[in-house]
Amino acid sequence: MIVLSYLWILALIPLLTEQDDKDVRWHAKHGLVLLGSEIAAFIAIGILSGLSGGLGCLLVPLAQLGILVFHVVCIAKALKGERLLVPGLSDFADKF
Numbered sequence: 001m002i003v004l005s006y007l008w009i010l011a012l013i014p015l016l017t018e019q020d021d022k023d024v025r026w027h028a029k030h031g032l033v034l035l036g037s038e039i040a041a042f043i044a045i046g047i048l049s050g051l052s053g054g055l056g057c058l059l060v061p062l063a064q065l066g067i068l069v070f071h072v073v074c075i076a077k078a079l080k081g082e083r084l085l086v087p088g089l090s091d092f093a094d095k096f
Helices: 008-017 022-052 055-079 089-094
Strands: none
Touching: 008 022, 022 055, 022 089
């Protein structure tokens, strides 16, 4: 279930099914907050690419690769029993 927590919208599955496991719920909440921040980042990249043209062709693949690597790091740390704290995002995820 921890792996599902960092697979974008699939984070809803552990959040809704694992009511008793606080660790899985923590990772699922953080996975959903990461999803929201990624959507916001892609909207910003879309706006930038609309303004500058060719810049979006470079930013989108780099952003996608960075996000994929970040999710793999989060999954690897979670499987070791560790937590990756992201300043700002982790504080926001802990509030709900």
